Amino acid sequence: METVPRPGKGVPLKKDKLQAKRKKPRRYWEEETAPTAAGASPGPPRKKKKNLELRRQKLKNAHNSKKSWSSKKSQVTKKSREQRRPREQKNLREQKKPGSQQSLSGAQDPFPGPAPVPVQKARKFCRIDKSKKLPHSLPKTQSKLEVAEALEEEISIKAARSELLLAEEPGFLEGDDGEDTAKIRQADIVEAVDIASAAKHFDLNLRQFGPYRLDYSRTGRHMTFAGRRGHVAALDWVTKKLMCEINVMEAVRDIRFLHSEALLAVAQNRWLHIYDNQGIELHCVRRCDRVTRLEFLPFHFLLTTASETGFLTYLDVSVGKIVAALNARAGRLNVMAQNPYNAVIHLGHSNGTVSLWSPSVQEPLAKILCHRGGVQAVAVDSTGTYMATSGLDHQLKVFDLRGTYQPLSARTLPLGAGHLAFSQRGLLAAGMGDVVNIWTGQGKATLPALERPYLTHRLAGPVHGLQFCPFEDVLGVGHSGGITSMLVPGAAEPNFDGLESNPYRSRKQRQEWEVKALLEKVPAELICLNPRALAEVDVISLEQRKKERMERLGYDPEAKAPFQPKPKRKGRSSTGSMVKRKKKVLEQEHRDKVRQSLEEQQKQQKQQKAKPTGVQPSALDRFVR
């Protein structure tokens, strides 16, 4: 498909365009030959003809460049393994009839066809990994897989196109030339923004009941907080309407909303208690005792508790059963975070490791040595790509969670961060003493650059809880002096999905959502490192089954039948020649097999040679068996 004019022709085209601009525009009632006949530029007729030709080409080019999206899309398709035939045919058809875009009045649609989709955007929605090869399969299955892949790609393009319809833009904070955004105080921001946003910054002075932990509901509309000395409250923080305020008369270690704002779990000194939004105690879960940290996995309806006794317990709140109680064997657990991408629980330990847990496995899925001292805080970003940890060695590190578990960036903080939190758009907040620092990266869900903070803020007391509010540019900080709601422009995802978590949902909508969410509760057994594993082909068990079938049948049902030469026309194929042909094919196959195995052997040998021999060979090696 020709789309872009070649650079060699670009210059004369431009010249020609200028000439055309000077000319009087042709009206649709005028004949096409008229302007060339009355052309201002005198010259030999041959040249004129060429000029006309160029003009035509230019028109064609213009037409093509207007449809540059289609060319871009064709680039996309070129990358895919299988070319989508129908679309190509459509493009061809469009090329054949360039006049079809023109309306009766002669006016052209300035934006013909569907809106262009940048490849980068489409990639965000792409579910298939192009780099992976399709598993070897029968031709029928292969074609089915290819069709499914093509469909997936089309869907991703459609989804990317629908991004145009999103109503809200994310917030931002930019300093003037040379101005450091970290120097901007909250008061400045409050002054600069509109009243509705300014109202989101507030301080609750609650000095009496000690350092506070806090949590936002999934819609970002409600907030709950609990002081160490037993003060528990829940409120609609946007309207500042208090839902309940109680004192549980016991030390409170942590607090969490369950799936909706109607239920909250409170880790008290002895046991885990569940209250409703009126402050009425609904349950006292005695199986979870001395809980230090709480996490709630909203799609699995699992309340995860880490306890002083070193147990990690998964409580299914929809049926009230304990799904799993895992002994981490690492002493007191007081650092916990969930990975929102795959619902794996990250525990930080005092020996500097972070272990990854799933309820279906008794052992940790992975253990990462992160710090020299104990781990103080862990946070995982919403795409499940980065994990930020801070330790007693005053280091703040960001790890890659995509298989390598290597630190991507690290920096030393003067005090070390006691609390960490990631926002929806990938901002990293750290609470160090009574200071909160926030770092940002380039764009959404990118690695935060730890060199310079994006914002800093000093609080009335040491930080005890940090949480970004979903769908609002707000960071909630619990400290010994109460609660502070900070403004952090650009922290939250601006466009929510009404069917997932809608901050403006009515009671009826919430009830309906609750039923739907319960119906599609994901069982705890499905928690694993790769949440898409369920959609992939289980090659291992497939091969195992094939092997078993072969054993049962006594032969390979899918094996290629041995070559049987077809008899040629009358009298042309003697038995001898048939045998010869058969032998030839057999030998060829044999040779191929031998060659392949030789190549494999050589490859293996090369790999072995390339392996470094680690330590120096010693004389005692000869005794090693």
Added chain:
Amino acid sequence: MKVKMLSRNPDNYVRETKLDLQRVPRNYDPTLHPFEVPREYIRALNATKLERVFAKPFLASLDGHRDGVNCLAKHPKSLATVLSGACDGEVKIWNLTNRKCIRTIQAHEGFVRGICTRFCGTSFFTVGDDKTVKQWKMDGPSYGEVEEPLHTILGKTVYTGIDHHWKDPAFATCGQQVDIWDEQRTNPICSMTWGFDSINSVKFNPIETFILGSCASDRNIVLYDMRQATPLKKVILDMRTNTICWNPMEAFIFTAANEDYNLYTFDMRALDTPVKVHMDHVSAVLDVDYCPTGKEFVSASFDKSIRIFPVNKSRSREVYHTKRMQHVICVRWTADSKYIMCGSDEMNIRLWKANASEKLGVLASRERAAQDYNQKLKEKFQHHPQIKRIARHRHLPKSIYSQIQEQRIMREARRRKELNRRKHSKPGSVPVVEERKKHVVAVVK
């Protein structure tokens, strides 16, 4: 300093009045929709369970016959009309909408062996044990008129089956031989035989309308061309074929219902191996009929059940049975591909849904969308063991269930024996024979 905070106007997100629909903004960003695959899997699991919950295929039983129902015929023009012939010579015409018999004719003495409608839907033909072929008007006699056939042809031998040409005024009967008749004449245009045996059924090809197939009790299926005087070719199987049915979408494909509990789908052009062997019944298959889409067919069996097979699968996707249904003799798929009728020994015609869990009636657009979505999900996750197990589970009467077990043991023993024989003989001397090739004895041209 330039600053912008996220500030939403609630008016854009909340409905204005209570009469409006709620506003639901969407954002398809994958980070806002985590656990896509596990959640879809759970939805698919729920959809599969619901499908089983709503699987209530039995719609109605049409009773009124005083003897076993021997043959059924569809009306070519009216979806609601069905004709049935019984073993006592009675023919009934039914209206499926109000599930009532609208007309009863004492057509023959003895069995009604075959019944077929004319392509225009104005009349129908019956053959019976009294060696006659009768043509009847579809509409009942007017007041004062006597119920009598339009034409009656007296033959020399018993006719066992009849089928009408799909376009021309010609029909074919079978018995001792296959006769092709012109509607206007009392003698057959031509009679074709191949061997000396009684022929059970004859069927015209709906696409290549001059081709017809018959099956005889000497285990063969014979194909004829109406335009020439001799049969085309025949295939001899292990056991007798009871009836055949042509695929209404693919001209050269037909399916044969065999006494050896299997059905065989043949390609007319290559009869030496069937395209597919369909095995699931545990007794002789008595009748088969194609869905108008040509993708599936239904078979009736002596084991008191009917099964639905996809054309390209060797196992059935559905089995229907009731406590009271006895040996099913005839079965038909209605022309709108939504229902199945079967006539059985205990004098009833039963009406079933072709898709057991389908909701009848008009669907709201949201309901339809939800159904389509669920269907797609079921398709996507159909190979997962849990979903496969639920989707495949059927309750079977004990007699069928135990017979299946028994036959499985027998098949296993046979396979083991063959395996042992192959193991202990010279390599290559006991070849592996495909299941498809086991049942065809010979093809004769």
